[in-house]
Amino acid sequence: MEPLSPPSATLDTSSHPACLRIAGDWTLAHYATLRRQSQSLRTQYGDDAVADLSQLGRLDTAGASLLAELLGAQRLARCTAQLPEANRALLNTVYTSVENYCIPVREPERNALLMLLERIGCAVGTLWRDTLQLLGFAGVILQTLMRRALQPHRWRWTPVVAHIEQTGLDAAPIVALLTFLVGAVVAFLGATVLADFGATIFTVDLVAFSFLREFAVLLTAILMAGRTASAFTAQIGSMKANEEIDAIRTLGLNPIELLVLPRVLALLISLPLLTFVAMLCGMVGGAVVCALSLDIPPAMFLSLLQTDIGVQHLLVGLVKAPFFAFLIAAIGCLEGFKVSGSAESVGAHTTSAVVQSIFVVIVLDAVAALYFMEMGW
Amino acid sequence: MSTDNTVIQARGICNRFGQQVVHENLDLDLYRGEILGVVGGSGSGKSVLLRSIVGLRRPDAGQVRVFGQDLASLGEEQRSAVERRFGVLFQKGALFSSLTLTENVALPLIEHAGLSRTDAEHLAGVKLALAGLPISAADKYPVSLSGGMIKRAALARALALDPDILFLDEPTAGLDPIGAAAFDQLILTLRDALGLSVFLITHDLDTLYTITDRIAVLSQKKVLVAGPLAEVAQHPDSWIQAYFHGPRGRAAEQAAPRTGQEH
Structure with a gap:
């Protein structure tokens, strides 16, 4: 027409x-x-x-x-x-x-100040609820862990080993490289500042102290928070969005036991190991800088380590690793369970998991530093 | 029928996934203004065929001509112009989960039809109502809807630009029988008024008997037979016999003439 x-x-x-x-x-x-x-x-x-x-x-x-x-x-x-x-x-x-269609009436704009206060209030409320939820979830994990600990025939080793590979072995190169570089940087900084006092020899102590006590475990934990917590949230979150978690429940299985325990155990094993790798690599980085620009040969570096640095510094660093591991895994899994079914929600909770776990790791590390200092360890 | 009446012409389509061959030398035509029902067993490659035709998957061999043009050989601009004449309803709806239903439908109207946001949202409301959704659903996100409502919203989005060809992948699956019948009538009305061509994948025998003009049976990696339902149902292939003359097929056939004669 x-x-x-x-x-x-x-x-x-x-x-x-x-x-x-x-x-x-x-x-x-x-x-x-x-x-x-x-x-x-x-x-x-x-x-x-x-x-x-x-x-x-x-x-x-x-x-x-x-x-x-x-x-x-x-x-x-x-x-x-x-x-x-x-x-x-x-x-x-x-x-x-x-026939009956009309545009729904939109709510009128409200006072900006009121909205600001409302948002602050909501944020505080959410923070409080999130904290409670995390504590509750940690409790549930521990409870399930204890119950299963008494039934060795029901341990699931295959997923644990698979997760150790993903979270530990696959992350080892990046952890090693990063801590090596940071170790070198710390040595350079130390050398610059200590040279004014003619005390460049203390660069060895600086590198060893900082890496054994703080940097190795902190850097590893932050890397794991970015790498592993996000992976856990995305994995569990997309299962949640696809109703797979519900399917696990209706089959009479326990999602905590099936999905969370292997991940928590895997990170509990791999984070301390990675921390140890990080300590070694950080000190190697420091030793390389010492040898190349401070005329402290590796043999001297090692003997200084032996005489100056007590074993308790190594233990102070390592003992924090399992706590960080547990929290990172718990936050990653919990955020995964909070996903509500849409792709957008998976993204939002993944971000939240990374932010939360880095935050928790740093806060806990600060508290631990205070504690160890007061105890004189 | 003459060639200029053919809106989609698929020739020699082959689709393979690794070792698995889904289509081999498949030919299919869709004529202007017809409703073509595509049937086949699970895994016979109905959805893969749809994806090949709309250009989401490049077939391993063969050619698909849409409105006489080969989509794969067109430049980006021309391709987008052709794709604007498609309306696709995906099996799971594929609504954008970060947008409300109104925004989902308004999106192509704003992007392609150049409407203002107010106009687009108003028209989106009309399309949602046309697809049978209540006003209360318009401002909701897809997450909070049932499967049937998602299907309807996806149809509203597929219809947003008043397309020339409508691709429907199992549109009535998951709808209640009343909703499914209304859906069938809506497709018929739109086809009659707008001259739509409809590529309809379905397992719903009632839909097949009520609204389709022709039926194409996908089997043995090709279109085994294509033609009016009465003809197809006479084909000696055992799967076709079981499909159209099984208990469900007979029930649908008996129910069909009453509605069928009205058209």
């Missing part, structure tokens, strides 16, 4: 009763223009106005909805008789479905 004239709705007031003339193609391409026209027209004619659709060209659902809104039920019933059967059916279908 050729368009007879540009699409338009005009009100012809010369005749009586007034006549709405509908012309041209009422299609999506002209939607914006037509909607403006019909909105301005709608106030201008009375109930007795008739409509003339004989000039109507093509019609699609967009145009039909405009026509339906413009003409209303009774006029539509009267004037569609002249239309082809297909267009009439379309108009009627559209009309019946949009």
Whole structure:
């Protein structure tokens, strides 16, 4: 059908009763223009106005909805008789479905200050609930762990070993490289500052102390928080979104035992090992800088280590690793369980898992540093 | 039928996943204004065929011509122009989970039809209502909807641009019988009014008997037979016999004439 004239709705007031003339193609391409026209027209004619659709060209659902809104039920019933059967059916279908449609009223804008306070309040509430949830979840993990500890035949070694490979072995190169570089940087810094006192020899102590006590475990834990907590959340979260967790429950299995325990155990094993690797690599980094730019040969570096650094520094560093491991794994898994079914939610909770676990690791490390210092260890 | 009446022409399509051959030398036509039902057993490659036709998967061999043009050889601009004439309803809805239903439907209207946000959301509301959703659902996110409502919203999005070809992947699966019947009628009305061509994958025998003009049976890696239902049902292949003359097929056939004669 050729368009007879540009699409338009005009009100012809010369005749009586007034006549709405509908012309041209009422299609999506002209939607914006037509909607403006019909909105301005709608106030201008009375109930007795008739409509003339004989000039109507093509019609699609967009145009039909405009026509339906413009003409209303009774006029539509009267004037569609002249239309082809297909267009009439379309108009009627559209009309019946949009009959009761109106745009839902949006809530009015509120005071910005009130909204700010509300958001702060919500954030504090969420923080409190999250803390409680994390403590509760840690309790559930420990409870399940204790129950299973007494039943060795129900230990699941295959997933534990698989997760150790993913979280430990696969992460070893990046942990080693990063701590090597940081060790070298610390040695350079120490050398620069200590040279003023003619005490460059203490660079060895600086590197060894910092890596054994703090840097190795902290750097490893932060890397694991970024690498592993996010992986745990994404894995469990997409299972949750796909109703797989629900399937596990309805099969009478325990998702904590099946999904969480292997991950927690794997990280409990791999984080201390990685921490040890990090200590070694950090000190090697320091030793390389000492040998190349401070004239402290590796043999001297080693003998200084033996005489100056007690074994308790190694233990102070290592003892923190399992705690960090447990918290990182617990936060990663818990955030996975909180996913609510959409892809967006998986992303949001993954971010939250990384932020939370890095935060918790640093706070706990600060508290531990205070404690160890007061104890004189 | 003449070639200019053919909106989709698939010739010699081969699809392989590693060792597994899904399609081999498959030919299929879709004519203007017809509703083509595509049936086949589970795993016979119905959805893969749909993906090959709309260009989501490049077939390993063969050619798909849409409106006489080969999608794979078109530039980005022209390709997008052709794709705008498609409406696709995916099996699981594939609604954007970060957008409300209204925003889901309004998105193509804003991006392609150049409507303002207000106009687009108003029209999106109309489309949602047309697909049979209540107003209360319009501002909800897909996560909080039932499977049937997601199907309806996905149909509303597929219809957003009033496409020329509508691809439906099991549209009535998961709908209640009343909703499924209304869905069938809606497709018929739209086809009659807008001259839509519909590529309909379905297992719903009632839908097949009520609204399809032709049926293509996918089996043995190709289109085994394509034609009007009565013809296809006479085919001697044992799967086709079991499909159309099994207990469910007979029930649908008996129910069909009453609705069928109205059209």
